[in-house]
Amino acid sequence: MIRNVYQFGAALASGIVFGFGLSLSGMLNPARVQGFLDIFGAWDPTLAFVLGGAVVVAFIGVQVMKLMLHPAFDDSFHVPTNRRIDAPLVIGSALFGLGWGIGGFCPGPAVASLALGLPQSVLFVIAMLVGMTLHDRLWRRRT
Template identity: 85%
Template sequence: MNRSLFQFGAALASGIVFGFGLSLSGMLNPHRVQGFLDIFGAWDPSLAFVLGGAVVIAFIGVQVMKRMRHPAFDESFHVPTNRRIDASLVIGSALFGLGWGLGGFCPGPAIASLAVGVPQTALFVIAMLVGMIIYDRVWSSRS
């Protein structure tokens, strides 16, 4: 079988598991995310548990990766090497946080929530894609 077909299958399976996990944890509901960010109101700590679980799983994955010579479907790991905190990182993080707080979504849950069919989700995803295109056309050409 073709190697790229295996890569596609692995990516698809990972996306399905990720989307199922988001759905199971309730993170497709923007009110739950906004409830986590409302620390002076009706605070909902469930996102902290989801994030904590994700950190544990990611930590285990990184430890396994460090012991492997190469990934299953590539010649080498593609790990970021830039550790510098610059204006682009700070501005991008602030925009991400504002969008997350106002919309109640980050990119993964927003795309997974499209299956639910809520009109606000589609509007958020369109705005997110427009932002990505603007970044790609304007900001990345400066580097």
């Protein structure tokens, strides 16, 4: 029970820090994201620094993880082991990129932007949840 409280607290704190970082970096603004993706038009390179910062933080996190025996609130790390590049990965990545480019959101900023009350955020999150549900139901049938 206590362990679950700590897990919840750690997850909540991480989510708050992540949401604050998304807001501070401008990732909640679909126009900024679309400006970054418009490399042949009015390109806005500021998001490259956000992405670069995320890569640095993730790299440091993975290096620290390699030094630890187990995470603070679990018995083992849950790291993907599949290194194969297959059709579902490529198709999923393409769909993610299309959704990001068309909507100006990826899942994290879309959920965080719900706090702003933007209609496009609500629509995007609903569509994302429908897509995730459909994927899970269809994928379960295949496996």
